[in-house]
Amino acid sequence: MTATSIIKAARKPLKRFFTVGRLRLVSGLVLMVFLTGHLLNHSLGLISLNAMEIGRVVFLDIWRSLPGTILLIAAIAVHMILVFAKMLSIHSYRRLPAREIIQIVMGFAIPPLILLHIVGTRVVHEIYGIDDSYAFVLFSLWVATPLQALLQSAALIFAWVHGCLGVHFWLRLKPWYSSAFPILYSLSLALPILALTGFINGANEVEDLFSDAAWRTAFFAEMNLPEGLVGWAYGIRDQGLRLMIVGLVLLGASRLFWIAHFKRKKLITVSYPDGKTVSAPPGITVLEASNLGNIPHASVCGGRGRCSTCRIRVIEGEMDLEPPSEREAAVLKRVGAVDGTRLACQVKPATDISVVPLLPAKSTPQQGFNQPGYLHGQEKEIAILFADLRSFTKFSEQKLPYDVVFVINQYFRHMGEAIEASGGHLDKFIGDGVMALFGLDDTPEIASQKALDAAMAMAAELEIMNSNLKSDLPSPLRIGIGLHLGQVIVGKMGYGNATSITAIGDAVNTASRLETMNKEFSSQLIFSSELAKRSGRDFSNIRSEEVMVRGREETIAIYVVEDAKIMT
Template structure:
């Protein structure tokens, strides 16, 4: 296995940690700007603890070290990328990452550097006067970098948090905060500028406008301009050096190319060292990669049909992912496999070409493995009921039944997955623990059974047939993600756990009872098993039998 000095995981952690430091600084800085809506004096008052925090030696090293690390990692990301065929979100991250330091240079030099070298008091009155009155173009530029840096950070946080269980319900509130904070900051800056510029402004007590006795002298301004030019020069040299290194690498690789063949006969020639995923993107071959090619999922996996020479050894990141899916021999992750010779591969999860994907149907959640509880319910003997009733009566009954199920699931914190005929599927524990999910599913089953009994009493005069429910609940691993096509997409779950829950609903019909739960559900929920029968049942499609618990009556089922 090839040894590396710094692993990809370490670099990702460094990028995340440095990004969080910068993001916290920007958020606090914008909050300070927003206070300017009250007054300039109030903004300067809240500026003191802000400076006490961020201008002490430790925080200074932390902040500017984070800026340097983040910039260097952006340069590295550009260098290691073999081509610039990438999703728009990744392109936006790279472009914004390059724009931020370029636009920040004049602000850092004009405030922090001037303060350190010439004891310049970079108060809000002084800085806003300079940006709003003396150099409004520079003021627009600094407003733009504030928004760009915030947008860059929000995109990064979204990609970091999007698979967290709580992110689904928290994201609308976070979006509101992400929009409000920069808007309030810009309004605060604007209000302070208008206040200082107005005849009643705090600076009008001085002849000719606001005057700051600590402002740098002309000679000092020349020195600051020199520092600023040096900073621009270092930035430019870094980019030029990066492009030269890339160009030199391309010249070397052009004479050392390999061929990647696909099952449809397409051949993509790429330089040695390209990953299979990069080859697919470069050649326009549809290739699914839910995590964006970071080795965190297995959706880009390929079957290596044939290869010239030995394949590179499996790295730690790739091995960790492959262990989870237990693939057949010869299966590798396309984003991690960088072949050194010609080879033929077959993508195992074939993505749709972009031309087949409808507009506005971007994937919300490509899938994440979670421990959840799954509830299936179905009406027994419903086919017999439909044969003796008008279709409009059946529609009425189904809507009343669906309302009972829907309210029960939502009231207990679950999520309705789908209705299939007279059946329904619901998920529990997506945003909580498996234990809580099992308790929620059992409570929902209680409410469904009670609701069906009330519905039978209500409709007894009009419908002679009594509705009878069958419910199965199981818990375990499942892949939860967005499935569908176009606008017809919804969050759902797939996996053996879902199949077992469906089979348990059939077991409930076989035993003529309203509820059957698996042993894992009983164990995790801590339900009282008194009055329940236990059976070992064989389920279709499973080699091992499963212990289940069955209430002996409607009353016991409701008390579960």
């Protein structure tokens, strides 16, 4: 390996880490850690002003050390620059979700609110050597300038909500987040309440101390505030505010730029299912085009290219698109997307394009996680199980509706538990019938073994159920089970709430026909020789037959079992 190739190989992971999105996230997390420590320090005011001062020593040992100072200043600078750059690049704010607008507005409100506070604490400490203790800060805010106390409380809330929204948008794509959300949400509400309460309690203690003339004299003597400090601090704040106004003017100018830029561009057409179309300027993403045309389109991560819920299939215009970027390809690979799938938030068509969104508009974060490829449609060799109760229609005609529902639910529970315990996927209940799939994540050999085990377990569960419900049943319930192994198309199919993982194909029909044949042979289980062979088990002592199955031109070899509990 040459030196050049070694350098290139070393650069790859660094390039993947130091992306704009990653830097914005990491810098935001650093600021969130700083803010969390600050709020915890405020919360100590519930104990006493002295507790706040002790906590402040620990807090400053971290953040006013050389490494802490460099980290904090770098995080502030990087986060503000990258966020501002992102704002300049957004083509239209009206296409942003309301939750992001709230986060942006709160983010822009933070700097003007906290600027004077930063100048009056860290800056005066570094320049004039003033000890910006809690007593000094609480006096300055609560006693001397009550309006600043209100503004700083608002800044605290804005900063916390802004940060929590950012963390939420990031974490909601993690599989564990939904279960941890109630705890994290409760903590996110409790901490600012405790901090504000501690702040008020500490401020009241300072106000009481300030009423003591001796304490007041000693306090000002210890501070030794230079002449004109207050005017200087406000002057620095005003300069900062002017700089912020310049930034806002630049953002306004960027709006005018994008409007003029797109007016010169020839519009392209993005076509959706059901004949819906959107005329949009080239250069915007398909997701932005959907938002522009008020077409519902899933995007859990807000178009950041993290969640994959906005993924689409391009029907026309694929050849004119840029290939997926490293980031887009990594996300598609992570979720097991099939060839031809793209992320709507990353695709920027330059010509007319026709697309089909692959997920419902109200998709959840879970649908953005890594999912098996068969969910999107895949041909697989699996084992299919069908089961049906015998003479249940006659039973239901002789019983009250309540009794029928009770018995059928008991039956479904027992059969469902037996199938799932054997490693099968419960596809659906059809009337008094059951359909299950084996081998979605297994080899055909293991699938065949699990299907046979499930049939045995179902027969055993039925016997237990008959024993438990002896007084409620005129006669024991009987069941017929059919098993077959074959090639089918597996995928997530359906509409709305009726969507589920299922299979279609000739093998499914064959398994259903084998289940029905139990009536002809007065048996409990019939399974195909193909499934028996792939299971690797010996069935030489079990009755075998050659039968014609409706829908098939050739005969099929089957095994017939009167009692599935004792088939081996």
